[in-house]
Amino acid sequence: MKHALLLILPLWAAAVHAADTPPVTQFDSKFVQTRSLPGFSAPLTSRGIMRFDKAHGFHWEITEPYHYVFDMNGDAASETLPDGSVRALDPSQTPWLAAVQNIIVNALSGDRSELQRYFTLAVTPLPKGEQVELTPKQGTMAEAIVSIKVTETAPGHPQEIAIQETSGDHMDIRFTSPAP
Amino acid sequence: MTRSLSAAARWAVWLASLGLFCGIAWTRLDREHPINTDILAMLPAEQGSEALTAATDRTRDAFVHQVLVLISGDDSPATREAAQAARRVLGAAGLRSDDSGLAVNRVLAAYQAHHYALLDATQAARLAQGGADAFSKDVAVTLASPAGIMSSFDTDPGGYLTRFLSALPRPYADFLPDGPFFSALRGDKRYYLLSLQSQGTGFAQQGAVQVTNAVRDARAAAAQACPYCSLDATGAPLFADAARNEAQGETIWLSAASMLLIMVLIAYVFRSLAPHVLAALQLVASVLAACAAVVICSGSIQILTLVFGTTLLGIAIDYALLYFAEYWFGDGTPARVPRVVRPGLYMGLATGVAAFAFLLLAGFPALVQIAVFSIAGLVEAALVVVLIFPVTLTKPSMVAAHAAVRWPQRFITAACRPSRWRWLLPALALLLCIPGWLKLKTSDDVRELQQLPPELVRTDGAIRSTLEQVPPPGFFLVEGKDLDEALSREEMLFTRLHGSLPEAAPLGLSRFLPSRAEQQASFAAWSRVFAQPKALRRSLAHLGLPAELADHMQAGWKKDPHTPLDAATLFAAAPDFKRFIVPSGQGVALLSTVTGKSDIDATVLEQAAAAVPGALFEQPLARIAATFQRIRVRTTWLVVIGYLLISMLLVWRYGRREALRMLYTPLLALGVTLGVLGGLGEPVNIFVIVALILILGLGRDYTVFLREGGAERRSPALAVSLSALTMLCSFGLLVLSAVPALHAFGIATLSGILASFLSAPLSLPPRESAGA
Numbered sequence: 007m008k009h010a011l012l013l014i015l016p017l018w019a020a021a022v023h024a025a026d027t028p029p030v031t032q033f034d035s036k037f038v039q040t041r042s043l044p045g046f047s048a049p050l051t052s053r054g055i056m057r058f059d060k061a062h063g064f065h066w067e068i069t070e071p072y073h074y075v076f077d078m079n080g081d082a083a084s085e086t087l088p089d090g091s092v093r094a095l096d097p098s099q100t101p102w103l104a105a106v107q108n109i110i111v112n113a114l115s116g117d118r119s120e121l122q123r124y125f126t127l128a129v130t131p132l133p134k135g136e137q138v139e140l141t142p143k144q145g146t147m148a149e150a151i152v153s154i155k156v157t158e159t160a161p162g163h164p165q166e167i168a169i170q171e172t173s174g175d176h177m178d179i180r181f182t183s184p185a186p
Numbered sequence: 187m188t189r190s191l192s193a194a195a196r197w198a199v200w201l202a203s204l205g206l207f208c209g210i211a212w213t214r215l216d217r218e219h220p221i222n223t224d225i226l227a228m229l230p231a232e233q234g235s236e237a238l239t240a241a242t243d244r245t246r247d248a249f250v251h252q253v254l255v256l257i258s259g260d261d262s263p264a265t266r267e268a269a270q271a272a273r274r275v276l277g278a279a280g281l282r283s284d285d286s287g288l289a290v291n292r293v294l295a296a297y298q299a300h301h302y303a304l305l306d307a308t309q310a311a312r313l314a315q316g317g318a319d320a321f322s323k324d325v326a327v328t329l330a331s332p333a334g335i336m337s338s339f340d341t342d343p344g345g346y347l348t349r350f351l352s353a354l355p356r357p358y359a360d361f362l363p364d365g366p367f368f369s370a371l372r373g374d375k376r377y378y379l380l381s382l383q384s385q386g387t388g389f390a391q392q393g394a395v396q397v398t399n400a401v402r403d404a405r406a407a408a409a410q411a412c413p414y415c416s417l418d419a420t421g422a423p424l425f426a427d428a429a430r431n432e433a434q435g436e437t438i439w440l441s442a443a444s445m446l447l448i449m450v451l452i453a454y455v456f457r458s459l460a461p462h463v464l465a466a467l468q469l470v471a472s473v474l475a476a477c478a479a480v481v482i483c484s485g486s487i488q489i490l491t492l493v494f495g496t497t498l499l500g501i502a503i504d505y506a507l508l509y510f511a512e513y514w515f516g517d518g519t520p521a522r523v524p525r526v527v528r529p530g531l532y533m534g535l536a537t538g539v540a541a542f543a544f545l546l547l548a549g550f551p552a553l554v555q556i557a558v559f560s561i562a563g564l565v566e567a568a569l570v571v572v573l574i575f576p577v578t579l580t581k582p583s584m585v586a587a588h589a590a591v592r593w594p595q596r597f598i599t600a601a602c603r604p605s606r607w608r609w610l611l612p613a614l615a616l617l618l619c620i621p622g623w624l625k626l627k628t629s630d631d632v633r634e635l636q637q638l639p640p641e642l643v644r645t646d647g648a649i650r651s652t653l654e655q656v657p658p659p660g661f662f663l664v665e666g667k668d669l670d671e672a673l674s675r676e677e678m679l680f681t682r683l684h685g686s687l688p689e690a691a692p693l694g695l696s697r698f699l700p701s702r703a704e705q706q707a708s709f710a711a712w713s714r715v716f717a718q719p720k721a722l723r724r725s726l727a728h729l730g731l732p733a734e735l736a737d738h739m740q741a742g743w744k745k746d747p748h749t750p751l752d753a754a755t756l757f758a759a760a761p762d763f764k765r766f767i768v769p770s771g772q773g774v775a776l777l778s779t780v781t782g783k784s785d786i787d788a789t790v791l792e793q794a795a796a797a798v799p800g801a802l803f804e805q806p807l808a809r810i811a812a813t814f815q816r817i818r819v820r821t822t823w824l825v826v827i828g829y830l831l832i833s834m835l836l837v838w839r840y841g842r843r844e845a846l847r848m849l850y851t852p853l854l855a856l857g858v859t860l861g862v863l864g865g866l867g868e869p870v871n872i873f874v875i876v877a878l879i880l881i882l883g884l885g886r887d888y889t890v891f892l893r894e895g896g897a898e899r900r901s902p903a904l905a906v907s908l909s910a911l912t913m914l915c916s917f918g919l920l921v922l923s924a925v926p927a928l929h930a931f932g933i934a935t936l937s938g939i940l941a942s943f944l945s946a947p948l949s950l951p952p953r954e955s956a957g958a
Binding site for chain 2 (some may be wrong): 041043045046047048050052054066067070071072074076085087088089173175
């Protein structure tokens with residue numbers, strides 16, 4: 007029984023602790039997200055706001071084409087669904103949320119020490135800033151993601167995050183301007 | 187046996203009988219398991235026990251092999267280095283950690299291929315009710331959620347598979363896989379956990395020592411890599427080794443002290459080596475015969491039979507001492523000794539056999555074995571005395587009666603004088619015992635029988651507290667006529683548990699393989715969603731999503747074969763999941779459990795199991811306790827009945843009045859022993875019951891020997907006194923033991939034997955001229 011239990015453990019390998027999150031700088035920006043799905047001619051485009059700080063945690067809000075909000079702060083997480091209803095999430099039952107939030111926060115904050123545990127980092131200098139390419143080392147993260155490219159004008163000042171998934175999906179998050 | 191038999195013939199008869207007995211036993215011996223250490227096997231056979239036995243064995247194996255090593259430190263990289271160093275050492279010592287990376291991919295592939303079958307009951311109900319609208323909303327959430335990047339939209343458009351995978355059980359609540367470790371950050375401290383399996387049998391000495399040494403070396407290696415880090419470890423092998431070390435140390439000095447005292451006593455009294463040799467011969471022969479008798483009846487011998495039976499055979503030393511006392515310090519020639527001691531010996535043997543014979547009716551394999559063991563041992567011990575002693579002790583004793591030989595006779599003589607103290611002192615003793623009787627309590631919990639090393643207990647508590655994982659008090663066994671019925675019942679059980687214990691985490695096969703009914707409900711919900719393509723397009727468009735998505739998902743649904751995930755597919759991907767299934771003669775039985783962050787009330791688990799057909803919650807420790815309780819209670823009653831029979835024997839031999847007088851000693855000793863135990867707060871457990879049987883047997887022998895040998899004679903008094911003193915040296919010393927079970931045994935024998943000896947003269951009628 008124990009073996010069977012241990013079998014599923016690597017599924018959680020991507021779920022870096024929310025408690026492990028290093029101190030991050032404040033971040034607050036509008037973004038445009040485009041998601042390209044295999045078999046679809048036009049990408050799905052959405053717009054929203056992302057912000058995080060130590061006091062309020064991580065806030066992800068889609069404003070177009072429908073309204074959706076994801077908030078996570080410590081052990082508490084919730085979603086506001088397109089119909090306006092709010093759904094509380096149990097972080098222990100949704101480790102992907104914590105993992106993704108942590109990856110995004112670490113990538114945006116320029117803190118690469120935690121990322122290096124799960125990704126191989128390759129930094130490419132750009133005329134203005136640099137591009138950091140994260141390639142999952144092994145485990146389930148590598149099953150889902152081919153690479154994450156973070157383009158930043160300076161450490162902690164991201165411009166764009168591009169995520170290439172193994173399924174062929176491609177997600178591009180471009181930060182436009184500070185949120186109002 | 188007649189005197190006409192020559193010495194050679196006696197030896198030949200004795201050796202031939204013992205050899206034949208052992209030879210028959212050898213042909214019947216279960217050579218693979220000559221000694222049975224399974225305490226649960228003491229229970230009478232029960233219905234449906236095959237699955238229960240298999241499940242108990244499996245959970246016990248998992249428990250006895252597990253070793254948890256927790257490395258902690260303030261500095262993450264340094265602590266990780268220490269953990270790596272410890273892991274290398276532990277791995278080199280043969281402790282293995284599970285590596286299941288390859289199987290995970292296969293399991294994920296199996297789940298992805300059957301993702302339409304994996305909606306849980308809530309999701310299925312929601313889609314079945316809400317249809318395309320509900321699904322569209324979930325699609326929108328999946329696309330919008332930041333976690334959407336972790337799931338393939340193609341195979342999991344609503345994020346349901348991701349949620350299914352996320353809900354799979356985890357072994358340690360807040361510890362997450364981190365390379366070969368589980369790791370967590372608590373405050374400023376980083377923890378790395380290694381979950382290891384020891385080789386061989388965890389409780390076996392070699393395996394336990396190996397684990398202890400490996401942990402010691404790992405601690406040194408970790409300290410070298412990170413001097414400020416700490417390494418703590420827990421697990422059954424560590425406890426077993428520490429307990430064994432302590433018990434061994436104690437046993438060695440207690441045995442040495444006991445042996446030395448007895449040898450000095452015997453040597454001082456008899457001034458000869460012969461008593462040592464003959465007593466050892468009698469002991470070896472009686473244990474051999476006892477073991478052979480048990481093997482002939484059962485094929486193997488229970489460990490408890492061996493321990494308790496050998497203890498009870500201590501009574502047999504009385505026969506030897508009776509003979510020695512008469513031979514060395516009796517009134518007649520060596521040739522007369524057998525005739526003088528035979529009545530007392532036969533009467534002692536008859537009453538001893540009668541007392542144990544009733545245990546044959548117990549119905550418990552262990553008690554029946556103990557009875558066979560004791561009866562055969564006593565008969566053999568008497569046989570040695572009757573056959574061998576007369577032909578080895580043939581020359582007249584040259585040892586003159588000295589002071590140590592005379593005082594028992596003086597004591598008996600004095601105690602037999604008519605005096606009101608003959609009833610006043612026992613009455614006073616019994617009065618003093620009344621508070622103890624009122625405080626007397628029983629205990630059958632095996633955990634109270636042993637002494638766990640306090641330091642290891644503290645470490646274990648600290649590790650469990652850090653992991654926030656308390657071991658479950660037992661396991662569930664869910665049976666059904668087939669796997670699907672068993673899975674459905676397990677799902678019902680887990681649903682009930684979630685209602686009563688929302689914090690607890692159930693672990694069973696149904697968490698990984700939903701029942702056929704649940705999978706069919708999942709397919710039905712999807713059918714409802716895709717039954718109206720236009721509605722789905724409309725719903726998606728309403729959310730601002732392209733209608734093209736609906737066609738894409740519709741095509742995916744049509745392409746899917748809609749076959750449920752079956753056990754064969756899952757087991758092919760992950761053979762370890764088969765461990766949830768235990769052999770069952772009448773269908774399928776599933777083994778499952780539940781863990782919590784704190785102790786879980788077993789009553790709640792029992793109630794949950796009782797509400798589900800085919801389910802039961804089993805607590806192995808409670809079962810052992812129940813076994814011990816049943817043995818304790820039944821033994822008590824059978825001993826009472828046995829003494830009624832002995833009373834009849836005594837009435838037949840000595841008349842009603844004298845027979846009653848002869849029961850004073852054992853009954854008074856019993857009362858005093860129970861009073862002392864109660865007064866000292868010692869519970870009556872199975873060990874104490876064995877001690878009480880021993881005390882009753884000794885008290886009975888003392889009265890018979892004094893009665894048959896004559897109160898005025900020196901040798902019976904000496905035999906009784908020597909028996910009491912040797913018993914006090916061997917069993918009474920156990921009062922100094924730190925092991926609770928042995929300590930209680932020591933208190934019982936110490937007080938009981940003293941009371942038996944001091945009250946033995948009460949079994950004789952008062953006489954003015956006694957000892958003249």
